[in-house]
Amino acid sequence: MWAYNGQYPGPVLSWRQGDTLRVRLHNDLPQPTTVHWHGIRVPNAYDGVPGMTQDPVQPGKQFDYRFVVPDAGTYWYHPHVNTIEQIGRGLIGALVVHERKPPEVDADWLWALTDLRLDRSGQIVENFNDLHDAAHAGRVGNVVFINGALQQDFSARPHARIRLRLLAATSARIFGLRFDGSRAWLLAIDGHPVPVQLLSEPLVLGPGQRADVIWEAPTEGQTARVRDVFYPGRGYELAALKASGAALTLVQSPPAPLPANPLPELGPPTQPEFVINLQGGAMSREASREAIWLINGKAMKNEAMGHGHQPPLFTLKSGHTLDLVLNNRTVWHHPLHFHGVWLRQRLGDQWGPVRDTVLLSPQESTRVRLFADQPGHWMVHCHVLGHQANGMMGHFVVV
Numbered sequence: 001m002w003a004y005n006g007q008y009p010g011p012v013l014s015w016r017q018g019d020t021l022r023v024r025l026h027n028d029l030p031q032p033t034t035v036h037w038h039g040i041r042v043p044n045a046y047d048g049v050p051g052m053t054q055d056p057v058q059p060g061k062q063f064d065y066r067f068v069v070p071d072a073g074t075y076w077y078h079p080h081v082n083t084i085e086q087i088g089r090g091l092i093g094a095l096v097v098h099e100r101k102p103p104e105v106d107a108d109w110l111w112a113l114t115d116l117r118l119d120r121s122g123q124i125v126e127n128f129n130d131l132h133d134a135a136h137a138g139r140v141g142n143v144v145f146i147n148g149a150l151q152q153d154f155s156a157r158p159h160a161r162i163r164l165r166l167l168a169a170t171s172a173r174i175f176g177l178r179f180d181g182s183r184a185w186l187l188a189i190d191g192h193p194v195p196v197q198l199l200s201e202p203l204v205l206g207p208g209q210r211a212d213v214i215w216e217a218p219t220e221g222q223t224a225r226v227r228d229v230f231y232p233g234r235g236y237e238l239a240a241l242k243a244s245g246a247a248l249t250l251v252q253s254p255p256a257p258l259p260a261n262p263l264p265e266l267g268p269p270t271q272p273e274f275v276i277n278l279q280g281g282a283m284s285r286e287a288s289r290e291a292i293w294l295i296n297g298k299a300m301k302n303e304a305m306g307h308g309h310q311p312p313l314f315t316l317k318s319g320h321t322l323d324l325v326l327n328n329r330t331v332w333h334h335p336l337h338f339h340g341v342w343l344r345q346r347l348g349d350q351w352g353p354v355r356d357t358v359l360l361s362p363q364e365s366t367r368v369r370l371f372a373d374q375p376g377h378w379m380v381h382c383h384v385l386g387h388q389a390n391g392m393m394g395h396f397v398v399v
């Protein structure tokens with residue numbers, strides 16, 4: 001495996017909202033790397049995109065990341081060079097920015113959900129660039145981990161309220177988490193607070209996405225369970241929570257909402273909408289061996305190609321708002337991740353929660369409204385890493 005500080009997942013990095021993050025990346029890998037701070041609002045120079053925001057950090061070299069973390073929430077970090085292999089070998093870690101005054105809970109847990117593709121001897125299968133995987137659902141692993149460990153039992157005092165920070169840090173696997181046997185409320189998505197909502201449907205998390213949940217421990221002697229039911233007919237139990245010890249008082253009311261992050265509210269768009277068509281995949285007419293996936297007819301296979309070599313998809317003024325129409329013209333899921341901006345997805349007749357990664361279902365069309373404040377060249381790409389590596393990537397410019 002490849003690991004941050006020898007750990008899989010890497011250490012949970014934590015700061016308080018408004019702190020200055022200081023991380024020195026020292027590259028002991030046999031190939032160049034960078035660190036991308038997924039979901040954090042960073043100045044462009046620290047976004048970790050090789051050839052676009054920084055030079056790749058060569059083996060034996062180092063790079064200092066230093067910026068203020070403006071928003072509380074659950075985020076993560078990972079490489080942005082040869083990402084399919086570097087994440088596929090284990091380079092991921094969670095990043096928590098604590099609220100200045102954190103809400104009172106009985107426990108604060110973080111689950112980094114990952115998977116690996118292992119052979120019968122327990123070794124990582126090294127076919128990272130397998131074109132069959134890339135043209136279909138991506139490199140879905142065959143073993144799922146919580147914080148690097150196999151399915152496990154957790155325990156808490158009866159009726160305890162646990163803040164559960166969920167991070168989907170897989171290369172391709174999508175989760176649909178069903179909470180059975182006790183109550184769970186959704187608190188935040190992709191780091192940002194949402195109106196508190198009792199979870200009655202499975203909580204869907206595509207690669208790159210996060211959710212904060214309050215999970216209530218059941219009554220004495222009972223067990224609550226989390227099942228992943230995303231892929232039809234392939235459900236499994238992810239974790240169990242056993243109530244033991246002295247009972248806490250059962251609180252009937254839902255948990256209080258988290259304090260909002262200091263994001264400007266989205267105003268009306270100030271420039272014409274832009275259309276993004278996702279194309280390609282196995283058996284599609286647009287796909288070729290060189291370019292399996294495309295955005296608006298173009299394949300970008302290397303982050304470094306964007307800067308100066310390929311025109312940006314669109315340009316947006318800092319402080320302005322833009323509507324994007326996202327058309328998934330493929331029969332596969334795509335978690336589309338935007339760097340450097342925040343956005344809301346149109347859900348019915350209103351704008352949904354703030355997020356950085358939008359999961360598009362096969363053939364789905366949707367509308368997002370995005371807001372930019374940091375100038376620079378920023379990536380937009382599918383977070384199914386085999387799709388990204390085979391063309392489903394582009395960039396845009398904030399001026």
Ligand SMILES: [Cu+2]
Nearest residue numbers: 334382384387
């Ligand atoms: Cu994709």
